[in-house]
Amino acid sequence: MQRLDMKKVPRHIAIIMDGNGRWAKQNALKRIDGHRKGAEAVRSVVRACRAMGVNYLTLYAFSVENWSRPAAEVDALMVLLEKFLIEELPDMLKNDIRFTVIGNVEALPGNVRTILSDTIAKTGQCSSMTLVLALSYGGRDEIVNAVRNILVEGTSGRLSPGEVTKEVFSRYLYTRDIPDPDLLIRTSGEYRLSNFLLWQSAYTELYFVKTLWPDFSEKELEDIIIDYQGRERRFGLTSDQIR
Numbered sequence: 396m397q398r399l400d401m402k403k404v405p406r407h408i409a410i411i412m413d414g415n416g417r418w419a420k421q422n423a424l425k426r427i428d429g430h431r432k433g434a435e436a437v438r439s440v441v442r443a444c445r446a447m448g449v450n451y452l453t454l455y456a457f458s459v460e461n462w463s464r465p466a467a468e469v470d471a472l473m474v475l476l477e478k479f480l481i482e483e484l485p486d487m488l489k490n491d492i493r494f495t496v497i498g499n500v501e502a503l504p505g506n507v508r509t510i511l512s513d514t515i516a517k518t519g520q521c522s523s524m525t526l527v528l529a530l531s532y533g534g535r536d537e538i539v540n541a542v543r544n545i546l547v548e549g550t551s552g553r554l555s556p557g558e559v560t561k562e563v564f565s566r567y568l569y570t571r572d573i574p575d576p577d578l579l580i581r582t583s584g585e586y587r588l589s590n591f592l593l594w595q596s597a598y599t600e601l602y603f604v605k606t607l608w609p610d611f612s613e614k615e616l617e618d619i620i621i622d623y624q625g626r627e628r629r630f631g632l633t634s635d636q637i638r
């Protein structure tokens with residue numbers, strides 16, 4: 396059995412936390428109970444990543460598409476998010492975790508936005524790990540938004556078409572200060588990206604596991620990282636070129 400190599404831990408892990416609803420159903424509980432249990436899994440994965448020395452952890456907590464869920468579920472998710480941020484702040488500060496958000500934050504309710512800005516401000520000086528929550532996030536919206544902002548710069552003469560490189564384009568995304576994910580995990584046995592980090596995951600190693608998110612454990616995360624450490628990332632080059 397391979398052991399975790401602490402020197403080759405992925406710098407950025409992104410997770411599509413899926414399966415809360417199915418977990419609730421299997422346990423004869425309400426969907427929101429699945430989300431509650433899912434929030435506990437979030438806490439343990441944040442701790443595990445911090446302990447392993449992961450620099451960035453991005454969690455897909457609420458997509459733009461999730462707004463179309465029943466209002467009661469959306470409201471319950473917002474309450475859960477507020478509770479999570481309030482309860483986790485002392486731990487984030489103690490463990491030197493910076494908090495940030497990607498997505499259309501303006502679409503979130505005012506009280507959630509206030510807690511988000513407060514958490515971002517209070518953890519702004521922390522530097523051991525960055526926890527990124529994707530909220531009201533959609534990869535295509537992010538790209539369209541970047542194009543709009545680039546056009547604005549172009550129209551005002553601050554940017555010419557020839558200056559729009561991949562690097563420049565990346566600076567117009569929500570993730571402008573965040574490196575691309577090395578490893579992307581999706582739970583619950585679904586094999587798709589569902590509009591998550593479309594631009595950023597061009598060379599990301601993908602892992603799809605059957606476990607429903609509330610059951611996802613630190614042990615399973617460690618096993619995935621061990622497997623990731625055995626993969627060869629070639630970025631389009633040959634094996635010989637990267638050795």
Ligand code: FPP
Pocket residue numbers: 412413414415416417418430431433434437454455456457458461475476479528583608
């Ligand atoms: C997907 O499960 C999960 C979500 C849409 C929300 C994710 C939220 C959490 C993990 C809990 C709250 C998060 C934080 C950061 C406090 P699903 O509802 O689509 O599950 P299903 O496909 O089985 O129905």
